[in-house]
Amino acid sequence: MANQNTPSVPEQEQDSNTLRQIRLEKLRQRQADGNDPFTITKYDVTAKAASVKADYEVTEAKFKEEAGDDEEALQAKLDTLKEQPISIAGRIMSWRDMGRANFIDVRDSTDRIQVYVRMNDIGKENFKEFKKWDIGDIVGVKGFVFRTRKGEISIHATEITMLSKSLLPLPEKWHGLKDQDTRYRQRYLDLIVNPNVKQTFVTRSQILREIRAYLDGIGYLEVETPVLLPLQIAAAAKPFVTHHNTLDMDMFLRIETELNLKKLIVGGFDRVYEVGRIFRNEGMDPSHNPEFTSIEMYQAYTDYHGMMDLIEDMYRTLAKKICGKDIISYQGTDIRLGEPWERLTMAEAVKKYAGVDYNDWATDADARACAKEKGVEVEEGENATKGHVLIAFFDAFVEEQLIQPTIIYDYPVENSPLAKRKPENPAFTERFEYFIYAREMGNAFSELNDPVDQKERFVKQVEARRALGDMTGEVDEDFVTALEYGMPPTGGLGLGLDRLVMLLTDSPSIRDVLLFPTMRPLPKLGQEQDEADAGEEEPEA
Structure with a gap:
């Protein structure tokens, strides 16, 4: 049986404004009934989902060792956990409606955990109100830990409280949030569903x-x-x-x-x-x-x-x-x-990967001629020195080869304005860059x-x-x-x-790896986004 308050058409196929309006009406009704979730200022959280499951595994193993083959003794020990209430808080991520009993998955900052919500435990009126809630709502749950017949560690709810109402639906369960642009723009949503x-x-x-x-x-x-x-x-x-x-x-x-x-x-x-x-x-x-x-x-x-x-x-x-x-x-x-790590001077690296020896260039003109012969672009005229040409060869032939960690040192003075010159060779500086996976x-x-x-x-x-x-x-x-x-x-x-x-x-x-990367703003309603993106290239998925 589906949650009676879930629309029969998947939420993602409905107009987002319609979905928001449905949820907003639910919120307004709660507020009219004196149950505004946004008036709640705190909730006493005593446990996290990951630790609840880990602690139960340890406790269960201990009880099994103490009870041996006596199943009744083991169950009696597990029943004592009913007298050890805990409270968690998190977001409803899924919902399985079985009439007078429901299973919801709640995710907190550590993990998901299943919660068993039954009318007989939380009361008829509370259960009726609970059935109007939605996936995405943030809830607080009090109860005790147990393992279901299917073997899943869960919380048996004795009390459940709405702490915040979600007015927008989460992305559909089976497809999730996969669009890269949306993931980067709405990182908070990315973190929720991925x-x-x-x-x-x-x-x-x-x-x-x-x-x-x-x-x-x-x-x-x-x-x-x-x-x-x-x-x-x-x-x-x-x-x-x-x-x-x-x-x-x-x-x-x-x-x-x-x-x-x-x-x-x-x-x-x-x-x-x-x-x-x-x-x-x-x-x-x-x-x-x-x-x-x-x-x-x-x-x-x-x-x-x-x-x-x-x-x-x-x-x-x-x-x-x-x-x-x-x-x-x-x-x-x-x-x-x-x-x-391999350590090469820039001249050694160019000789290794381009087959060109810097020391064979007697003059700047020799270097420019070599670049022309090898199809390496450098500045026209006499502005390109031997140092400039060496850098151009490095860019053209070397960097893409540096997959394993490699230190390239002794850079020409032309592109190292803040580095100290090498005393024995003032055309070079005591500078290095290190490369991994062809990336500086x-x-x-x-x-x-x-x-x-x-x-x-x-x-x-x-x-x-x-x-x-x-x-x-x-x-x-x-x-x-x-x-x-x-x-x-x-x-x-x-x-x-x-x-x-x-x-x-x-x-x-x-x-x-950036929580909020720089993005061009989405166009406003009625405007088309300029496709000439001023140098912005979308990263590959």
């Missing part, structure tokens, strides 16, 4: 907790730096702009936490890190979101080799803590985090601490942008001043938390 999604975000929290524990354990101090900045540095990333009314000035949401963290190294903190929300006014794809979380760490008196050792050890530690092993599966590929996961330097060199590089960045017509970038004079007071030799590293979470949760898109 419980496995919740585990991804539980794991994200665990990852962040373990990173903090790791860094704290080796002497790092967590700090916070400003999100709103008074100037736009001349970096490649484009910032979001806002306006400060009191100061009557434009301000910029940060695109990194680097410069302020290094000021703290100048100030005498030897090891600092920040878990920072970063904002970049750029494109979107399965591995990029305009706002994301980075973790940047800086350590005085070490260099980029020290940061290489740190990141390898941290990843192995995280994999064992989170996944229980240091070989993990990502998108069907085993990633061997526990083995020593983090970036590190032996930090530049020469204020004169730093000022010159900042000026060149600004001039290059202005030559392209972009007049917004500025030199961060305060950072240069900080360096003039002296910064010790320092290693720095930044990693994207979201990509790390993608890796350790086997998630294909960054939107799968």
Whole structure:
């Protein structure tokens, strides 16, 4: 027998406004009868679904051991649980109507549990009112734990209370919520009907907790730096702009936490890190979101080799803590985090995967000729140096090959404005990036601490942008001043938390690991959405 208050036509096939109106009328009737659920301010929850089932298993096993083969003795012991009432609260997820007795599934923050609701136990009038409730309503249940004849651990309700009325129906049981766009836009609904999604975000929290524990354990101090900045540095990333009314000035949401963290190294903190929300006014794809979380760490008196050792050890530690092993599966590929990571200079990597030797280029012109021969695009004219060409070869031939954890180091100075030059070869810097599954996961330097060199590089960045017509970038004079007071030799590293979470949760898109990813608003009624999506690419399902 179906729940008498469930429409005969599946809810998903009815007009949503009609369904909402039906439920709203039910709510209004309850309110008129003096049973408004929204006046309830608290409910005494004494147990969670997962622990109820786990505890019952333990208790039942103990009783069986004590009773031996005596079934009556075992039942007598189980009957004592009737005198040990518990209360849970959660959302009704399914309903099986058997007349004067009903089974509902209630989901709380830990699991689902079946609840047996019988008219003889809660009273005729209460039962009559209960039968008007809907799937999706949030309820409180008091009762005792038992196992049904079919073997399912359940709660036998002695009292049931509506705590909140759901005015909109949940997605249909057998098909659920599968549309990716809807899942990302309505994450709350995704979490309700796709419980496995919740585990991804539980794991994200665990990852962040373990990173903090790791860094704290080796002497790092967590700090916070400003999100709103008074100037736009001349970096490649484009910032979001806002306006400060009191100061009557434009301000910029940060695109990194680097410069302020290094000021703290100048100030005498030897090891600092920040878990920072970063904002970049750029494109979107399965591995990029305009706002994301980075973790940047800086350590005085070490260099980029020290940061290489740190990141390898941290990843192995995280994999064992989170996944229980240091070989993990990502998108069907085993990633061997526990083995020593391959370390190649950029020139070595290009030689290995492209068959081109940087050292064979005597001049910039030689490099450009080689690029033309191999079909690698570089800047026209004489602007493309040997360093620019090497980077272009790396992008064209190398990155897609770096499936297993690989550290690529010694980057050309052309694309490393904040890294220290290699003393023995000033055309390169002491910088590395590490790659997993052909994806850049983090970036590190032996930090530049020469204020004169730093000022010159900042000026060149600004001039290059202005030559392209972009007049917004500025030199961060305060950072240069900080360096003039002296910064010790320092290693720095930044990693994207979201990509790390993608890796350790086997998630294909960054939107799968962000609770509320950035989305274009849905068009208003009567408007059509512009299909020219300004660089936004929907991630693959």
